[in-house]
Amino acid sequence: MKISIHRSSRGGRRSAAAVALSAVLALTATACGDDGSGSAGDKGADGSGKGEIVFWDNNGGIRTEVWKKIIADFEKANPDIDVKYVGIAATEYQSKVDTALQGGGLPDVGGVGAAMLAGFAAQNALEPLDDRLGKSSLNGKLNEDMVKSLKAAGGRDDTLYSIPTSANNGVLYYRTDLFEQAGLDEPTTWDNFYEAADKLTDKGKNEFGYTIRGGAGSIAQALDAMYGQSGITSFWDSGNEKTTVNDPKNVAALEKYVGLFKKVTPAADLNNDFTKMVAQWDSGTIGMLNHNLGSYQDHVKALGVDKFRGIPQPVGPGGKRVQVSNPVDGLGMFKSSKNKDAAWKFIDFATSKAENSMFNEAAGQVPSNNDAAKDAWVSKAEPTKLAAEALSDGSTTIVQLPYYLPDWNTISKTDNEPAFQKVMNGSMSAKDFLDTLADQLNEAQTEWNEQKG
Numbered sequence: 001m002k003i004s005i006h007r008s009s010r011g012g013r014r015s016a017a018a019v020a021l022s023a024v025l026a027l028t029a030t031a032c033g034d035d036g037s038g039s040a041g042d043k044g045a046d047g048s049g050k051g052e053i054v055f056w057d058n059n060g061g062i063r064t065e066v067w068k069k070i071i072a073d074f075e076k077a078n079p080d081i082d083v084k085y086v087g088i089a090a091t092e093y094q095s096k097v098d099t100a101l102q103g104g105g106l107p108d109v110g111g112v113g114a115a116m117l118a119g120f121a122a123q124n125a126l127e128p129l130d131d132r133l134g135k136s137s138l139n140g141k142l143n144e145d146m147v148k149s150l151k152a153a154g155g156r157d158d159t160l161y162s163i164p165t166s167a168n169n170g171v172l173y174y175r176t177d178l179f180e181q182a183g184l185d186e187p188t189t190w191d192n193f194y195e196a197a198d199k200l201t202d203k204g205k206n207e208f209g210y211t212i213r214g215g216a217g218s219i220a221q222a223l224d225a226m227y228g229q230s231g232i233t234s235f236w237d238s239g240n241e242k243t244t245v246n247d248p249k250n251v252a253a254l255e256k257y258v259g260l261f262k263k264v265t266p267a268a269d270l271n272n273d274f275t276k277m278v279a280q281w282d283s284g285t286i287g288m289l290n291h292n293l294g295s296y297q298d299h300v301k302a303l304g305v306d307k308f309r310g311i312p313q314p315v316g317p318g319g320k321r322v323q324v325s326n327p328v329d330g331l332g333m334f335k336s337s338k339n340k341d342a343a344w345k346f347i348d349f350a351t352s353k354a355e356n357s358m359f360n361e362a363a364g365q366v367p368s369n370n371d372a373a374k375d376a377w378v379s380k381a382e383p384t385k386l387a388a389e390a391l392s393d394g395s396t397t398i399v400q401l402p403y404y405l406p407d408w409n410t411i412s413k414t415d416n417e418p419a420f421q422k423v424m425n426g427s428m429s430a431k432d433f434l435d436t437l438a439d440q441l442n443e444a445q446t447e448w449n450e451q452k453g
Contacts, residue, residue: 044127047339050080051348056096060087060327062294066362074349075299081342085434091216091273093408100118101125108343112332114153114325114403120332121154122406126161127333132344133160138351138369143167145305146368149328153403162330163347164368166360168292168335169326169387170224171310173299178287187288190229190314190443194256200287201264207286209264211280212257215273219419221290222254223324223401224313231317233397235324236445242439246434254423254430261424270424292326296364296383310383312390321396330368366391407444415440 030139057067064087071083088096094116100106101123112120120126133139146164153162168260176189176199187193194210197209214222223245227233230249244250261269272280274291282302283291290313299308315321331347333340349355357372364381366388367373390396402408416437422428 001366002116009324044337044340046341047337049339049341049345051339051342052082052084053109053337053339053342054084054086054107055346056093056107056110057085058093058113058116059085059090061089063359063363064383066359069324070350070355070359073355074346077349078342078345081345083346093411098423106334106336108337108339108412109331109333109346111329113329114149114162114327115409117150117153117162117330117332118155118404119406121159121161125335126154127334127335127337127340128159128161129163129333129344129347130160132348133163136348138163141353141370142351142372143366143368143373146328146330149325150235150330150346152400153327155404155406158161162332163351164328165351165356166329166363166365166368167326167391168294168329169391170221170290170292170313170323170367171296171383171387172313173289173291173295173308173310173383174353175285175287175308177307178285186309186311188311188314190316193288193314194260196287197260197264205285207285208266210260211262211272211277211286211289212265212269212424213272213274213277213290214261214270214421214424216413216417218309218417220401222325222420223291223399225398226250226253226432227322227324228257228313229316231320231322233322233399235399235401241442241445241449243438244447245441246431246438251431251434258423258430265420270421293364293366293387296381297362310386312386312396321390322395322399324399325401325403327401328368329365402441402445404447405441405444407440409439411437411444 055071057063067085071085074083075081087131093111097106097110097116097120101120105124105268112126142164146167147160150162150164151160172187172193174196179186179196182199184196184199185192187196190223200209201207225311227250230247230253232244232247232249235243235245266280266286268280269277274295277289277296278291279296280286282299296310299310302346313323331344331350333347337343350359351369353369353371356367356369357375357377360367360372361377361381364384367378374389378388416433419428419433419436423433
């Protein structure tokens with residue numbers, strides 16, 4: 001594979017994967033971290049299948065409790081293996097792994113979702129898992145679409161670098177009590193959504209119709225709103241070289257969506273990430289919130305099950321629902337692990353029926369294990385049930401985001417989250433923002449196609 005490093009015409013951005021790979025190659029291949037694992041390029045070893053392994057949770061704090069239960073179950077079933085749990089906040093996980101990729105200290109197992117997978121795989125940091133899965137009792141029992149999604153996200157060789165644990169999906173949560181009091185229809189269409197956002201707002205009483213995400217993670221939510229309203233069903237044009245993000249229909253959709261800020265949303269939304277946004281919605285009198293299945297249990301604890309619903313995103317033109325893909329989450333094994341056999345035992349166990357069901361019930365997400373997906377709690381957790389149905393009944397078209405681009409996370413987070421805030425506060429136009437984003441994506445796609453060829 002040809003690796004090229006060049007400067008972008010927009011702001012001198014360098015390819016994140018290429019930069020990281022250059023740093024990796026400057027290190028000794030057997031560099032070891034203080035936890036016994038190494039850096040990218042270290043081949044590791046199968047080990048004895050016993051002893052200690054280190055697990056990095058990519059959503060520490062939020063998922064710590066359920067992971068500790070899974071680890072306790074695993075250690076009971078495997079008394080000769082100890083799992084050292086390290087919980088890392090979702091907002092810090094990427095930088096933590098990137099630092100370890102260059103300087104050593106990688107874990108044996110870590111959360112590796114679709115959005116981060118390409119960057120890690122491009123640096124030869126992950127162990128291929130196809131053969132191990134093929135010999136496992138899990139083979140044939142994992143959701144095939146989730147497996148395909150992670151294979152596609154890994155890059156260009158159809159290799160499985162992460163075993164799926166769950167699928168998330170965008171959800172529109174709304175306060176049924178507030179809607180009923182205002183005599184509003186359910187926000188199943190974008191017209192109903194905008195009407196409700198306006199009618200439920202009374203700034204004098206600190207009541208707002210919607211909370212918009214302006215802090216970390218803002219780009220994915222903005223893309224969901226754009227494509228949902230425009231009805232465009234592909235991220236790339238027919239030639240698969242130019243992105244559709246700056247299509248005039250998407251520009252108009254983003255202008256309308258961002259126009260909600262401070263008109264029907266709190267001003268604090270400019271800097272709110274998902275934790276602040278969710279807490280704000282749970283504790284106040286805000287009508288609607290876009291998030292994913294992962295916050296369902298938080299809403300239940302705060303509001304009970306009678307004051308809100310979580311439904312699939314509104315339908316757009318012609319009654320068609322279009323959503324952007326939410327990254328499948330999974331567990332990856334780092335190639336530098338000195339105890340891969342024990343690491344695989346943990347991955348295999350964590351995605352077995354009972355453990356995968358327990359994890360996803362706590363997370364409110366769709367299980368990757370097909371047997372776990374049949375458990376009773378799935379039909380009782382309405383947002384999860386509706387999300388699963390929307391993904392399988394033909395009512396929803398998914399616009400697949402290019403997680404396979406090693407630069408995807410850099411472009412969608414570091415480069416453009418601050419720019420999106422400028423759009424919200426009016427110092428940048430939606431068109432300029434999307435044109436810049438399109439230039440960066442087109443450049444990354446061209447580079448990827450060249451390397452692939």
